[in-house]
Amino acid sequence: MTRPPGSRGGARRVRCRCGRTVLRQLVGNRAALDVTADADLMPAAAAAALREPNRLDWCVRRGRDGVELLWADCRRRAGECDRPHVIDHQCTAPPPAARPRRTTRTTPVPEGQLALG
Template identity: 45%
Template sequence: MRQLVGRVAALTITADLTPIDPADEHRIREPNRLTWCLVTGRWRPPELRWRHRDHIPNCTHQIVTEHRCTAEPTTLF
C-alpha cells in the first residue's frame, strides 16, 4: 500500500500490509522504519495513520510496518 500520511507535512509511505503483533512493535520499529495504524472499515478504503505515544495505548487497529526491500537491485540506475 502506498499513501501520503499526514495533513500538514505529509510523508509518502509504502507499507507492508501484513499486520505485526503489538508486542513485537518495539523490536521492529527503528528510526528509519516506522509503524503505522491500518484503519479499515466496511465502507471505506484502507488508510494509514500515524502511531504516536498518546495513540498507542488505546489503539484497536492493525499495526503495519514501513516496507523494506530485501531483494538486491537488478539495475544500476
C-alpha cells in the first residue's frame, strides 16, 4: 500500500499489473489523493497536453529520499515550471476475471436439527 500522508517518504516505484513501472504516493496532507502515475518524466508543457478531466499531471520534486509528487499548481507562477512532470497512469491490462458468485448451501440435515461444522 501507499504511505500515510504525514510521512515525507515520497513516491514509491512499483510495477502495475500491465507491466509498466509506476510511481505511487498519497499526495496532500488533509484529504490525500492516492496517485498512481507513469514513471516517465516529461516537461511541464508535454504533461499539460496529456491532461484530461480525469487524468491529472503532477510536478516531480527530487529530494534526498528520491522523488516526491506535488500538485501541478506550478503553472500559476511566472514562467514555465522547470521541474519534470508525470501524468496519471492509465492501465492497459485486461480487467481481472470475475470470481463466480457463491451460492447458498442447503444443509443435509432435517429442518430444526442443528448441523455442526
